[in-house]
Amino acid sequence: MNSTPSSGSKSWFGAGLLAALAASLCCITPLLALVGGLGGAASAFSWLAPFRPYLVALTVAVLGFAWYRQLRPSPTADCCAVPKKKPLLQTTGFLGAVTGLAALLLALPYYDTLLYPSTPPFAQPGISSASARPTAPVWQTRMYRIGGMTCEACEQHVVREVQQVPGIAQVEVSYAQGTAQVSYDASRASSQQVEQAIAKTGYQVLNAH
Incomplete structure (x- = not known):
């Protein structure tokens, strides 16, 4: 058979x-x-x-x-055999x-x-509720080396998570170079907060400078 x-x-x-x-x-x-x-x-x-x-x-x-x-x-089968479905x-x-x-x-x-879901706009520096006057931003830019990113989806995940930190002005992430360059208002955010946001994605911050 x-x-x-x-x-x-x-x-x-x-x-x-x-x-x-x-x-x-x-x-x-x-x-x-x-x-x-x-x-x-x-x-x-x-x-x-x-x-x-x-x-x-x-x-x-x-x-x-x-x-x-x-x-x-x-x-080759028997000519009279009926093919099975x-x-x-x-x-x-x-x-x-x-x-x-x-x-x-x-x-x-x-x-x-x-x-990807549409990227939400960055929160702009606002007015301090305590003084009711504009707070002058103190801009800083830091570069973070990140381990574990493999594609553009990884980039977008890091960008969206870092954007949730108040005072962030710009985030540029490259999975190929394993880096994230973040500009933020130091009067509203800290480098530690940015590192914590990156860590939430599951990727590892290797160093920052």
Whole structure:
């Protein structure tokens, strides 16, 4: 009795999808943290970032083999035999859907900025309630080295968290350089508050100057 060409293919479908998911976790978790307020969970999978090229290659190899198994010619069967209907998980359409989802996951770093919530405007220095007179700002700019950022989603997470500190004027974050440059009114905020805001994202402040 001959087995169908796609028997066991669903295992390859799942393996390819899992590999794609693993390759994208370092970018998915910061986005989830932004949308769902997961805080420190953003950096939970940053350790996967160096392995991303290998996971992408694994995804392509596994799904490529799954397509080969799916499309290879079937063994010659009895001309009178009635072809059996394939289960949904073994159909070409389902494999196509899995491949499309895997492609979306792998491409996440190239379009994830479109999924970010809109960035709220910076709070402007106001009037001291005690004196009812404008308080002259004391501007300072500090550079923070941050460990654990892997993509633009990480940048946006840090920016949004630091923006919540009163007196912040500007935040520029680079995941490639692992830095955050923050300008703030020292009469309303402190460097320690900025560091605490960065720490809430789950990334580590290595040093500040």
